[in-house]
Each structure stands twice: as structure tokens, then as C-alpha cells.
Amino acid sequence: MKRVPLFLSLEGRKVVVFGGGHVGTRRAKKFKEAGAKVTVVAKDFSEELKSLDGVELVKADLRDEKTIEELINGAFLVVIATSVPEINDKIFSVAKKMGILVNDATNANRSDVHVPFESEVEGIRIAISSEGASGVSAHIAQYLIEECLKRNTFWKNINRFAKLFKKELKNRIKDAKDRYHLYWYVMLNDDVIRFIKEGRIEDALYKAIEIATKEAGIRGYEPSKAMPLFLSKWGDELLLSCCSPFEDRSR
Numbered sequence: 719m720k721r722v723p724l725f726l727s728l729e730g731r732k733v734v735v736f737g738g739g740h741v742g743t744r745r746a747k748k749f750k751e752a753g754a755k756v757t758v759v760a761k762d763f764s765e766e767l768k769s770l771d772g773v774e775l776v777k778a779d780l781r782d783e784k785t786i787e788e789l790i791n792g793a794f795l796v797v798i799a800t801s802v803p804e805i806n807d808k809i810f811s812v813a814k815k816m817g818i819l820v821n822d823a824t825n826a827n828r829s830d831v832h833v834p835f836e837s838e839v840e841g842i843r844i845a846i847s848s849e850g851a852s853g854v855s856a857h858i859a860q861y862l863i864e865e866c867l868k869r870n871t872f873w874k875n876i877n878r879f880a881k882l883f884k885k886e887l888k889n890r891i892k893d894a895k896d897r898y899h900l901y902w903y904v905m906l907n908d909d910v911i912r913f914i915k916e917g918r919i920e921d922a923l924y925k926a927i928e929i930a931t932k933e934a935g936i937r938g939y940e941p942s943k944a945m946p947l948f949l950s951k952w953g954d955e956l957l958l959s960c961c962s963p964f965e966d967r968s969r
């Protein structure tokens with residue numbers, strides 16, 4: 719099964735979590751924080767769940783298939799996290815029959831949706847999963863990516879610049895196709911990159927906007943073409959920057 723990685727809004731969606739233990743609590747918190755309407759169904763609930771505002775708790779006998787059907791009616795996502803395999807199987811088959819997405823925390827293979835290891839560095843979200851093959855490996859990979867970005871002053875400056883530049887360009891250049899090529903075109907300009915590297919973001923922006931205004935309409939700088947050019951110039955330096963010591967641990 720090939721799954722598609724997505725960043726999904728659950729705002730206002732109904733999510734039903736089966737199991738109110740360790741895993742069910744973690745799922746309920748995550749989806750509630752994302753704005754979902756969360757119901758947890760279980761025989762007993764963790765202390766944390768009992769004191770959590772905004773999550774509905776339903777004490778239920780999950781051996782009754784009819785109950786499961788009623789409980790998940792209208793749900794967007796069902797989470798399976800009870801400690802009883804037979805109950806988990808039953809929930810899985812009912813949810814499948816009703817065409818509802820399933821996150822099965824107890825069986826990675828049949829799960830429609832996986833919950834990844836996640837973190838964020840300066841507004842860039844990192845989500846990584848081995849889809850059940852090895853959480854240990856995925857966790858270490860997450861650490862490496864996160865650490866590389868946090869130590870990488872060069873990338874952090876690019877990140878600051880690129881977000882501001884996109885905002886500026888959206889205000890100034892009407893056609894999205896024009897903007898699309900300009901985003902990368904300016905990244906191939908040595909002055910712009912020099913300013914970025916030195917942390918002179920205002921100067922880099924000024925220069926980039928000047929170039930973009932002059933060259934609006936230019937073509938041939940879509941990511942597949944421009945990125946290799948950019949990397950041939952700056953790739954090694956960017957990779958080496960992953961190994962720099964922290965400048966400022968608080969960022």
C-alpha cells in the first residue's frame with residue numbers, strides 16, 4: 719500500500735478514538751489541539767483524559783458491534799487503540815464497511831492513516847514515518863533532520879528570506895506563473911545569496927525585488943531545472959552547515 723503524505727486540517731471534524739489509555743490519550747490530545755471534535759470511547763480512561771477539557775468521554779461496551787456503528791456515524795477519522803485485538807478487529811471492519819478513514823495504532827499494515835514523528839524548525843514542519851517498519855529508525859531520522867536545520871545558519875537565513883520574498887512578490891507580481899519562476903531565479907543570483915549568507919536579509923530582499931521586477935515574465939526556472947543549478951553552486955556548503963555548532967540554542 720502506497721500512502722500519500724499530507725498536512726491535513728481536522729478543524730471541526732469528528733474524530734472517534736477507541737481506547738482511553740496511553741495511546742488513546744496521546745491521539746485525543748493531538749487531534750483536539752488541531753481543532754477536531756474528539757470523542758474517546760473506552761472501558762476506562764487515563765487520569766489525563768478525565769481532566770481534559772473539550773473531549774467527550776463515552777464509557778461503552780465495545781463488544782457490541784451495533785454500538786460501534788452508532789458511535790462512529792458521521793466520523794471523519796476513527797482511531798483504534800484498545801488493548802484487545804478482537805475489539806480492534808471489530809472496530810476496523812465496521813469503520814471500513816462505513817468508508818471511514820482508520821488510524822490503527824495497533825496494526826501498522828492495515829492503517830489508512832499513520833501518525834508520524836513530528837517537530838518544527840522556524841515554521842517548517844517536519845513529519846516522518848517508517849509506516850510501522852521501525853519507529854526507532856524514523857525517530858533517529860527525525861532527530862538528524864531537525865538537528866541539521868537548527869544548526870544550519872545558512873538555511874535559516876534562506877528560510878527567513880524566502881518566506882518574506884514570497885510575501886513581497888505576491889503583492890507585486892500578479893501572475894502566479896511569473897512568480898513561480900522568479901522564486902528560484904533570484905536564488906541563482908550571487909549577490910542575493912551573499913547577502914543571505916551574511917544574514918543581511920533586508921539587503922537580499924531589496925536586491926531580489928529589484929531583479930524580480932526587471933525580469934518578470936522570465937521562464938526556465940521551475941524547481942526541477944533551477945534546484946540542481948542552485949545545488950551545484952551551494953549544495954556542499956549547505957550540507958556542511960548542518961555540522962556547525964549551535965549559535966543560539968534558543969532558536
Ligand SMILES: C[C@@]1(CC(=O)O)C2=NC(=C\c3[nH]c(c(CCC(=O)O)c3CC(=O)O)Cc3[nH]c(c(CC(=O)O)c3CCC(=O)O)/C=C3\N/C(=C\2)[C@@H](CCC(=O)O)[C@]3(C)CC(=O)O)/[C@H]1CCC(=O)O
Pocket residue numbers: 740741744745821822823824825826827829831832833834835836846847848849850851852853856857
Ligand atoms: C510517533 C508516534 C506517534 C504516536 O503514536 O503518537 C508513533 N509511535 C510512538 C510511540 C511508540 N510506539 C510504540 C511504543 C512502544 C510501546 C511499548 O513499550 O510497547 C511507543 C512509545 C510510547 O507509546 O510511548 C510501539 C508501536 N508503535 C506502533 C505499533 C504497532 C505496529 O507496529 O503495528 C507498536 C507496537 C510494536 C510492537 O508490537 O512490537 C505503530 C505506530 N507507531 C507510530 C508512531 C506509527 C508509525 C511510526 C513509524 O513507523 O515511523 C504507527 C504505525 C502508528 C500510527 O501510525 O498511528 C509515537 C512517538 C511518541 C514520541 O514522540 O515519543
Ligand SMILES: NC(=O)c1ccc[n+]([C@@H]2O[C@H](COP(=O)([O-])OP(=O)(O)OC[C@H]3O[C@@H](n4cnc5c(N)ncnc54)[C@H](O)[C@@H]3O)[C@@H](O)[C@H]2O)c1
Pocket residue numbers: 736737738739740741742759760761762763764778779780781799800801802805822823824
Ligand atoms: N501506535 C503506537 O505508537 C503504539 C504505542 C504503544 C502501544 N500501541 C498499541 O496500542 C494499544 C493500546 O496501547 P495503550 O498503551 O494505550 O494501552 P492501555 O492499556 O493504556 O489502554 C487500553 C485501553 O483500551 C481500553 N479497553 C480495554 N478493553 C476494553 C473493552 N472491553 N471495552 C472498551 N475499552 C476497552 C481500556 O479501557 C484502555 O482505555 C496496544 O494494542 C498497543 O500494542 C501502539
